[in-house]
Amino acid sequence: AQTVTQSQPEMSVQEAETVTLSCTYDTSENNYYLFWYKQPPSRQMILVIRQEAYKQQNATENRFSVNFQKAAKSFSLKISDSQLGDTAMYFCASIQGAQKLVFGQGTRLTINP
Amino acid sequence: DVKVTQSSRYLVKRTGEKVFLECVQDMDHENMFWYRQDPGLGLRLIYFSYDVKMKEKGDIPEGYSVSREKKERFSLILESASTNQTSMYLCASSRGTGLLKNIQYFGAGTRLSVL
Numbered sequence: 670a671q672t673v674t675q676s677q678p679e680m681s682v683q684e685a686e687t688v689t690l691s692c693t694y695d696t697s698e699n700n701y702y703l704f705w706y707k708q709p710p711s712r713q714m715i716l717v718i719r720q721e722a723y724k725q726q727n728a729t730e731n732r733f734s735v736n737f738q739k740a741a742k743s744f745s746l747k748i749s750d751s752q753l754g755d756t757a758m759y760f761c762a763s764i765q766g767a768q769k770l771v772f773g774q775g776t777r778l779t780i781n782p
Numbered sequence: 783d784v785k786v787t788q789s790s791r792y793l794v795k796r797t798g799e800k801v802f803l804e805c806v807q808d809m810d811h812e813n814m815f816w817y818r819q820d821p822g823l824g825l826r827l828i829y830f831s832y833d834v835k836m837k838e839k840g841d842i843p844e845g846y847s848v849s850r851e852k853k854e855r856f857s858l859i860l861e862s863a864s865t866n867q868t869s870m871y872l873c874a875s876s877r878g879t880g881l882l883k884n885i886q887y888f889g890a891g892t893r894l895s896v897l
Contacts, residue, residue: 673824675824678822702884704885706888712890713888713889713890713891714872714888714891715888716885716886716887719885760824760825764884769827769830769840770815770825770827770884770886772824772825772826773824774822774823774824775822
């Protein structure tokens with residue numbers, strides 16, 4: 670069975686700093702996708718970034734990038750030049766074959782002014 | 783943009799009541815999902831549906847049922863609400879089969895309190 674683990678329940682950084690959120694996963698498949706979702710306070714959960722397992726190149730979306738280490742089954746999210754609007758719960762998730770997403774426990778990130 | 787709409791942001795119900803949570807998506811998506819979100823546990827899948835009138839149990843289906851009579855609408859039913867069902871409920875939809883089509887889009891959530 671797939672599992673996804675986020676070991677940092679909470680993190681806090683100053684505005685403009687860089688922050689990295691950790692995620693590890695377990696799967697027996699070769700073909701799968703990994704995602705980071707963001708859930709701002711009292712707002713809708715949105716997709717931040719996704720990574721296809723067969724691609725070696727790390728995905729990047731503006732200030733958000735991932736460090737995908739397939740052998741280590743690690744998928745961390747780096748937020749550069751953090752902004753107050755980045756304050757949110759962040760969930761790591763994986764999907765393989767079937768349509769079901771498996772989520773980690775979440776990391777509550779606070780960006781301080 | 784995909785829009786997933788949940789009928790209520792907040793609900794307060796009493797133990798034993800029958801509760802309906804409604805979800806509508808406007809992008810003709812095949813798949814729809816119901817999750818509950820609890821602190822420290824992330825999102826856990828309750829039920830999902832690949833097509834009209836079709837449903838599959840997720841990881842925690844006990845105490846819940848679902849209905850999908852129309853493609854755009856997916857309802858979560860608590861037959862007899864209990865206090866341990868107090869939670870945030872999230873609905874999601876995705877386009878179809880195949881990994882690339884499985885990006886899920888979420889509603890804003892319904893925070894249910896059972897007293």
